[in-house]
Amino acid sequence: MQTLSKMHSYILIVLFILIQFCSCNEPDNQFQIILPSNLQVQITIDKADVNIIATAENVNFYSFVYEYNNGTSITNESNDGLSTNTFSETGSYIIKTKAHTNYNSFIEHIDTIDIDLEVDSSVGFNSPLSYPGYTLVWQDEFNGNSLSSDWTLETGTGNWGWGNNELQYYTTQNHTIADGMLKITAKEQNIGASAYTSTRIKTEGLKSFQYGRIDIRAKLPKGKGLWPALWMLGENISSVGWPACGEIDIMEMVGGTGTNDRTVHGTIHWDENGHQFFGSSNALSSGTYWDEFHVFSIIWDNQSIKWYRDDVLYNTADITPANLSEFHEQFFLIFNVAVGGNWPGNPDASTVFPQYMYVDYIRVFQP
Numbered sequence: 001m002q003t004l005s006k007m008h009s010y011i012l013i014v015l016f017i018l019i020q021f022c023s024c025n026e027p028d029n030q031f032q033i034i035l036p037s038n039l040q041v042q043i044t045i046d047k048a049d050v051n052i053i054a055t056a057e058n059v060n061f062y063s064f065v066y067e068y069n070n071g072t073s074i075t076n077e078s079n080d081g082l083s084t085n086t087f088s089e090t091g092s093y094i095i096k097t098k099a100h101t102n103y104n105s106f107i108e109h110i111d112t113i114d115i116d117l118e119v120d121s122s123v124g125f126n127s128p129l130s131y132p133g134y135t136l137v138w139q140d141e142f143n144g145n146s147l148s149s150d151w152t153l154e155t156g157t158g159n160w161g162w163g164n165n166e167l168q169y170y171t172t173q174n175h176t177i178a179d180g181m182l183k184i185t186a187k188e189q190n191i192g193a194s195a196y197t198s199t200r201i202k203t204e205g206l207k208s209f210q211y212g213r214i215d216i217r218a219k220l221p222k223g224k225g226l227w228p229a230l231w232m233l234g235e236n237i238s239s240v241g242w243p244a245c246g247e248i249d250i251m252e253m254v255g256g257t258g259t260n261d262r263t264v265h266g267t268i269h270w271d272e273n274g275h276q277f278f279g280s281s282n283a284l285s286s287g288t289y290w291d292e293f294h295v296f297s298i299i300w301d302n303q304s305i306k307w308y309r310d311d312v313l314y315n316t317a318d319i320t321p322a323n324l325s326e327f328h329e330q331f332f333l334i335f336n337v338a339v340g341g342n343w344p345g346n347p348d349a350s351t352v353f354p355q356y357m358y359v360d361y362i363r364v365f366q367p
């Protein structure tokens with residue numbers, strides 16, 4: 001009985017082992033996925049064109065997801081790991097490179113790339129190098145590869161976000177001089193408590209002017225919360241403060257869809273028992289100020305300041321009253337791209353970063 005019982009036990013164990021093999025190991029062999037490994041991604045950017053070479057081990061095919069800033073994306077698949085894509089707009093893009101075993105099983109590598117398309121400065125309005133009765137007294141054509149000694153950079157967050165609750169931190173890094181243009185980049189980047197960075201330059205203490213014609217040719221950023229400005233402050237600001245120093249805004253734009261991205265503002269600010277201002281705006285009939293270059297000008301004499309866009313007058317301030325004495329003094333220049341603040345409001349989900357302001361030249365003419 002004992003022997004028989006032992007034999008039964010052996011048979012049961014063998015059966016059990018067989019059942020184990022059948023119920024467990026065989027399905028595992030059928031469904032176990034071996035993921036690819038060692039995914040290597042090499043990205044080459046040539047202006048608008050992006051070329052990717054991906055390699056991996058144990059891979060069946062590759063896919064490439066190019067994510068655009070507006071929330072859309074395109075996906076390429078290839079067996080050889082090669083992919084190309086051509087971007088039509090300057091900006092930052094996310095590329096996800098995936099090495100697949102099958103559609104749902106893959107490993108991925110994520111890159112962020114910057115596409116910086118050459119801006120064609122020949123497109124848009126242009127202004128002459130001379131005017132009858134005027135002499136060109138100062139110009140910056142931004143032809144070198146760094147800012148000239150006529151400019152200094154202002155950095156940081158100023159007081160109260162430069163007086164306007166602006167969100168950007170100004171760095172020395174967010175500008176370039178190349179291809180005959182100054183480019184200021186506003187981007188999403190954390191520095192200190194700031195979520196955006198940009199650049200602000202000025203000629204304070206270096207170049208200041210009383211009266212004349214000033215032409216600035218520029219291509220402006222766009223989108224909610226963007227606030228590009230080409231403007232002036234009284235050279236005496238450090239002694240009398242703002243607004244007693246006076247402010248001349250040659251061009252300001254508060255971006256946003258609809259009319260905002262195609263409307264510029266020309267304004268003066270002064271002190272008359274407190275802050276006073278006077279201004280008007282000019283809208284393109286269609287498109288945006290990002291589409292091409294425009295020339296923003298003032299003609300300023302001892303009677304008035306007149307604002308022009310592409311040589312079309314859109315605002316005139318009479319500066320003869322005694323309480324506008326600010327505007328008969330020396331003013332320096334400031335170029336900046338602010339983000340957020342009291343006037344434009346903050347960027348929203350529709351705002352695409354980075355954004356760029358290009359300045360082709362500034363020319364100052366005096367009689």
Ligand SMILES: [Ca+2]
Nearest residue numbers: 141180360361
């Ligand atoms: Ca230029």
